[in-house]
Amino acid sequence: MSELVLRTEAIGKYFYEPVKFRVLDDISFEVNKGEFLTMVGKSGCGKSTLLYLLSTMDTDYDGRLFIDNELVTGQSEKKLARIRNEKIGFVFQFHYLLPEFTSLKNVMLPALKLGKYSPEEIEHRAAEKLRLLDLHDIMNKPASKLSGGQQQRVAIARALINDPLIIMGDEPTGNLDSKNTAIVFDIFKMLTTEHQQTIIAVTHDNDFAKSSDRTIELQDGRLLSHKKVWGEV
Amino acid sequence: MRFSVNTQIAITHIVSRRKQTLVAALGVTVGITAFVFLNSLVLGFNRFFDNTVFKSMPHLRIFHDDEVSQPLLDPATHVVVNPRILNKGKNLINPDAVLKAVQSHSQVVAAVQWVTVNLFYTSGKSQVAGQGCGADIIQVDKMFDIRSTVVAGDMQNLKRMPNGVLLGSGVAEKLNLQVNDNITVISSLGVSKSMKIAGIFRTGNSITDKTRCYMNLSAAQTLLREGNAYVTDIYVKIKDVDHIERYDADFESLTGYTAENWKEANETYVAGAKTRAIMMRAISAAILLVAAFGIYNILNMTIMQKLNDIAILKAQGFSGKDVIKIFVTEALLMGLVGTIMGLLLATFLIRLMSRVYIGGDIGYFPIGFEPVVFVLGAIVGLLVTVGAGYIPARNAAKVDPVEIFRR
Numbered sequence: 319m320s321e322l323v324l325r326t327e328a329i330g331k332y333f334y335e336p337v338k339f340r341v342l343d344d345i346s347f348e349v350n351k352g353e354f355l356t357m358v359g360k361s362g363c364g365k366s367t368l369l370y371l372l373s374t375m376d377t378d379y380d381g382r383l384f385i386d387n388e389l390v391t392g393q394s395e396k397k398l399a400r401i402r403n404e405k406i407g408f409v410f411q412f413h414y415l416l417p418e419f420t421s422l423k424n425v426m427l428p429a430l431k432l433g434k435y436s437p438e439e440i441e442h443r444a445a446e447k448l449r450l451l452d453l454h455d456i457m458n459k460p461a462s463k464l465s466g467g468q469q470q471r472v473a474i475a476r477a478l479i480n481d482p483l484i485i486m487g488d489e490p491t492g493n494l495d496s497k498n499t500a501i502v503f504d505i506f507k508m509l510t511t512e513h514q515q516t517i518i519a520v521t522h523d524n525d526f527a528k529s530s531d532r533t534i535e536l537q538d539g540r541l542l543s544h545k546k547v548w549g550e551v
Numbered sequence: 552m553r554f555s556v557n558t559q560i561a562i563t564h565i566v567s568r569r570k571q572t573l574v575a576a577l578g579v580t581v582g583i584t585a586f587v588f589l590n591s592l593v594l595g596f597n598r599f600f601d602n603t604v605f606k607s608m609p610h611l612r613i614f615h616d617d618e619v620s621q622p623l624l625d626p627a628t629h630v631v632v633n634p635r636i637l638n639k640g641k642n643l644i645n646p647d648a649v650l651k652a653v654q655s656h657s658q659v660v661a662a663v664q665w666v667t668v669n670l671f672y673t674s675g676k677s678q679v680a681g682q683g684c685g686a687d688i689i690q691v692d693k694m695f696d697i698r699s700t701v702v703a704g705d706m707q708n709l710k711r712m713p714n715g716v717l718l719g720s721g722v723a724e725k726l727n728l729q730v731n732d733n734i735t736v737i738s739s740l741g742v743s744k745s746m747k748i749a750g751i752f753r754t755g756n757s758i759t760d761k762t763r764c765y766m767n768l769s770a771a772q773t774l775l776r777e778g779n780a781y782v783t784d785i786y787v788k789i790k791d792v793d794h795i796e797r798y799d800a801d802f803e804s805l806t807g808y809t810a811e812n813w814k815e816a817n818e819t820y821v822a823g824a825k826t827r828a829i830m831m832r833a834i835s836a837a838i839l840l841v842a843a844f845g846i847y848n849i850l851n852m853t854i855m856q857k858l859n860d861i862a863i864l865k866a867q868g869f870s871g872k873d874v875i876k877i878f879v880t881e882a883l884l885m886g887l888v889g890t891i892m893g894l895l896l897a898t899f900l901i902r903l904m905s906r907v908y909i910g911g912d913i914g915y916f917p918i919g920f921e922p923v924v925f926v927l928g929a930i931v932g933l934l935v936t937v938g939a940g941y942i943p944a945r946n947a948a949k950v951d952p953v954e955i956f957r958r
Contacts, residue, residue, distance in 0.1 A: 366957070370953045370956070373866070375865065375866060375951075375952050375953050376953045395870060395871055396870045396871075396872065399865070399868050399869060399870035399871075399873075400868060400870075401868075402865075402866065402867065402868040403867060403868020403869075404868070406868075408866045408867065410866075410956060414859065414862075414863045415863075416560075416860050416863060416864075417860075418563050418564065418567040419563060423563075427556060427560070427864075427867065428867040428868060430556040430559070431556050431867070431868055431869055431873070432868070476867070488956065
C-alpha cells in the first residue's frame, strides 16, 4: 500500500464573473507518493482551476483539501505560503523566472526563503540541481538571457530546490518544442522513480499524458475518470 | 554583511532600475534639503533675534507693580468705591534681601539691582533725551554681555569712576563725544550731574544705542534724589529661557513683588517668531509631501510592472508580509539615498548662505549648522518614504497570483 500525499474531498468552486457558474463540482480523488499524474480535459473544463486549488494559491472553494495528511483548507495565508514553500514546487507554462536575477539566484530564492540550510549550502545545492538538469554552464547568466527550453529547465530546478513532496505543472511543456518536451518528460519520470517525488501536471499533450502513470480526465467541472489509465474508459 | 532574502530581492530591484531609483531619490533630496534648510533658517533667525533682544532686555524683571486701593470696610458692606492707584512709590523694600532671595533660586544665572532714570544728555547747546541705567556693571555684563559691545574705552573703568558713564554709540555720535570727555546729564527731576565717559558701546539695536547709558547705581540714585536703598527693579537672567513662564510664580512668591518675563514684555516678537516657524514648517511639509508622492508613484509603477514577479514569489511560498517587506525596503532604500543626498545638499547650501553678507545690524546671514534639524530631517525623510512606500506595498501584497497566471 503506497503512501497518500494529496487527497481532495468533494471540492467545488464557483466563478462569479461574468455570471455565477459552477466551474468545479464534487471532485474527490487521491494521489500517491511517487506518482506521475496528469490532468487532461478540453479547455475551460476547469483543470487549471483545479490545479491552482491544489497548489493552495486559490482558497475560494468548498470541500476539503489534504496535503501530506494535513488539512489545508481554511489555513492562514502565512501558513499556506509556508506549505507552498516547503512541500510544493511549481512549474508554469510560461517560464516565469525573475528576469533581474541569474539562473542560480532564481533557483536559490525559495530555499533562502525556507531557511533550512545556510546560504553557502543553498548555493551548493542549487548548483547541484542545475547540474542535474545539465544547466551548470549557464548558472551565472541572467534569466532574461536564456532560451525558452533553458528557462523551463531552470524553472524546474527552482521547483526542486526544497525537495518538495509534490511538483505541480501547469502545461509545463506547452511552450516547448518536441526535443525539449522529451527532456522535461524524462526529468519528471526520473524524479518520480528515483526521488519518489510526486508530479501533478495539467497538459494538452495526449502523448505526454499517455506516458504518465495515471491520468485524471475532467469534463465540465466534473471528474470523468481517474482510476483508469488513459484510454480505458 | 548578509541580508535577508527579502532585502536581497529589494536591492536587486533597486540596482537593476537605477534611473527610476535616482529620480525617486531626487524627489526626497529636494524635500529634505528644503526641510533642513528652512528649519535651520528659522532656528538661526530666532537665535539671532533672541541674542539681539537679550542684549538690552532681561529674561525676567522683578518690580513693584502699581496697587489699586481697596475699600477699608468689610467686603460684605455695600459701599460706593472709587478705586485709585496708590501712590506708594515704586521702590523695592530692602532690595538687598530681595536680591539674595532671587539669587537663591536654582535657575538664576545672574541677578542685578537696577534703577532706570529718564534724562537728557547735554553737551554745549545740544540735548538728547535718553535713559540712564544704574546697576553693577559686572553683573550687567553677565546678563547683556556688555563687554563684547564696547567699541571704545573700557567697561571696567566704570567701576572705578563714581561719576563714570558708559554711553551708547548713537548718543556719542550725536553729541560728538569721545572717551574721557565730560558730559552733563539732567534727570527728569531736574538734577544735573557732570559725568565722565568711561566707554562707548554699540549693541546693533539702534534704539538702545541712541538712548541708553550705563552708570553706577549710586549715580542713578543721586539723579533721582534718592538714597542708596532706592532700587526699582531686579533684572534676572535664568538658564531655561524658552520655558521662563514656568518660574514666574517662584519668583513672585520668593520676593513678594511682580515678576514679568520677556515673553509677556514682547508678545509681538514672540508671536512673530511663532508665525515664522509655522510658515516655514508648512512650506517644508508641502515640499516633503510632494517628495512622498514621487516615491508613491514610482513604487506604484514598479509594482504594476512587477505583477508577474510578485505572483511567482507568492507561488514559491513568499507570503503577503514578505512582499510588503520587499517593497517597503525598496522605498526605504530610495529614501535613504535621497535623505543622505538631501542632508549633504543642505549642508552645502547652509555653508553658502552663512557666507552671504547682509550688512546692518545682522552682518552675515544668521544661519548655522543645526544638529537637531539634521537629525530631525533624517528621521522625517525616512518616515515619509516608508509611509509613502507602505501603501503601494500593501496593494502588492494583495495581488492574487492565480489571476496573474490565468492571463
